[in-house]
Amino acid sequence: MSGLLALLPVYAAAQDADAGREIARRWCTACHVVERTATEAPANGLPTFPAIAARVDLSSDQLRAAINPQHSRMPDLALSKRQQDDLIAYIFSLRAR
Ligand code: HEC
Structure with a gap:
């Protein structure tokens, strides 16, 4: 885990959708479609x-x-508060404008 953190670039902004996208690609694609451009979802029924x-x-x-993980069936990915903020910023960036 610390190796991963070292690879993540340090951003000045409190929330960073680009950083969130990187985290999503690394940690969430196993179960969720994380890209707006994805054309097909895995057959596991989980929300994209x-x-x-x-x-x-x-x-x-x-x-x-x-x-x-305390509130859902998701695995404990041990995300920092900062990584959660970035992921939330990324997910909201997918909203149609
Ligand atoms: C090992 C598979 C797995 C991985 C990896 C995973 N998830 Fe999930 N995710 C689930 C499952 C299963 C649910 C349904 C949880 C429930 O119903 O309690 C879920 C639900 C969610 C939901 C709620 C969707 C809703 O309908 O309310 C969000 C948001 C979410 N995941 C985000 C993420 C993010 C962000 C990541 C990457 C950091 C991630 N997930 C990685 C399995 C996974």
Whole structure:
């Protein structure tokens, strides 16, 4: 895990959608479609990130809870608060504008 953290570039912004995208590609693609451009979903029935982002009533607090193992069936990915912030920024960046 510390090796991964060393590979992640350090960003000044509090939330960084680009960093979140990198984290999503590394850690979330095993189970979720994480790209807006993806044309097919894995046959596991799990929500894609664009589909999650499209839910208008979704708040960042709900997203944080969803990626937190205490609150869902997701595996414990041991994400830092900063990585969670970046992931949330990335998922919201997938919202249609
Ligand atoms: C090992 C498979 C697996 C991986 C890897 C995984 N997830 Fe999930 N994810 C799940 C499952 C299973 C659910 C359904 C959880 C539930 O219903 O409690 C889920 C649900 C979610 C939800 C909630 C969707 C909803 O319908 O409310 C979000 C958000 C989410 N995952 C984000 C992520 C993010 C971000 C990552 C990468 C850091 C990730 N997941 C990696 C299996 C995974």
